[in-house]
Amino acid sequence: MRVPMIVGNWKMNTTLSGAVELVNKMVRELDEIDSVDKVLCPPFISLAKIGKLIKGSSIKLGAQNVYFAEKGAYTGEISPLMLAELCEFVIIGHSERRKYFNETGEIVNQKVMAALKVGLKPILCVGEKLAENEAGRTEEVVTGQVSSSLAGINDINGLTIAYEPVWAIGTGKAATREQANETIGLIRRIISKLYGEKVARDLRILYGGSVTADNATEFMQQSEIDGALVGGASLKADQFLSIVRQTAEIKQTR
Numbered sequence: 398m399r400v401p402m403i404v405g406n407w408k409m410n411t412t413l414s415g416a417v418e419l420v421n422k423m424v425r426e427l428d429e430i431d432s433v434d435k436v437l438c439p440p441f442i443s444l445a446k447i448g449k450l451i452k453g454s455s456i457k458l459g460a461q462n463v464y465f466a467e468k469g470a471y472t473g474e475i476s477p478l479m480l481a482e483l484c485e486f487v488i489i490g491h492s493e494r495r496k497y498f499n500e501t502g503e504i505v506n507q508k509v510m511a512a513l514k515v516g517l518k519p520i521l522c523v524g525e526k527l528a529e530n531e532a533g534r535t536e537e538v539v540t541g542q543v544s545s546s547l548a549g550i551n552d553i554n555g556l557t558i559a560y561e562p563v564w565a566i567g568t569g570k571a572a573t574r575e576q577a578n579e580t581i582g583l584i585r586r587i588i589s590k591l592y593g594e595k596v597a598r599d600l601r602i603l604y605g606g607s608v609t610a611d612n613a614t615e616f617m618q619q620s621e622i623d624g625a626l627v628g629g630a631s632l633k634a635d636q637f638l639s640i641v642r643q644t645a646e647i648k649q650t651r
């Protein structure tokens with residue numbers, strides 16, 4: 398049985414006080430929803446404070462990025478070792494990092510490796526661009542991204558994959574549930590080929606891209622979709638709570 402998971406990616410939003418305010422608005426109610434893993438990914442500077450606020454609750458913490466070296470002269474970067482003391486999860490390979498910070502498949506691969514090495518659980522993002530989708534290249538692109546991100550990694554215990562079509566992120570234009578379910582099924586087959594059927598069956602694969610309280614149910618009803626990576630809607634406590642509640646209801650009654 399895969400435990401469903403809803404991840405809130407706050408991106409570069411909220412000051413430290415804003416982050417505290419947002420968590421305070423939802424911490425009690427979120428904590429009470431069981432059977433779903435709830436992960437908050439605030440900006441780096443808020444991790445320690447939010448970690449204290451949710452301590453003792455069922456809410457988990459994640460970072461939005463990590464560098465691959467353990468320490469050294471990399472001004473401004475944050476290492477996996479530093480994060481491992483603060484949080485359990487880390488988002489890697491988000492399309493915004495690939496687009497604005499030139500993260501290549503090779504860099505993403507090194508980051509996934511480095512995170513796993515210190516026991517951080519990577520949430521690996523993959524997904525095709527609009528032109529690739531329109532050219533019918535989704536399968537090829539996603540297959541390439543999954544394979545290159547995991548090259549040389551023998552044990553993916555702790556990994557979650559998020560399928561995020563780039564054209565659906567922050568655009569209000571979500572994929573259809575059929576498209577999302579189909580591509581996530583494809584990712585599971587790739588993992589099965591690389592790591593065997595059991596690993597693929599146990600791997601959580603999320604959908605991300607304009608998920609809101611209004612469309613969450615249709616995604617969560619899909620058999621291959623184990624949860625969501627939520628950007629914009631995770632900045633509104635009532636929306637995020639609603640997405641988590643809908644997920645709990647749907648996945649429990651399966």
Ligand code: PEP
Nearest residue numbers: 566567605606607628629
């Ligand atoms: C994301 O940040 O990964 C994301 C899916 O954003 P949004 O929900 O705003 O599309």
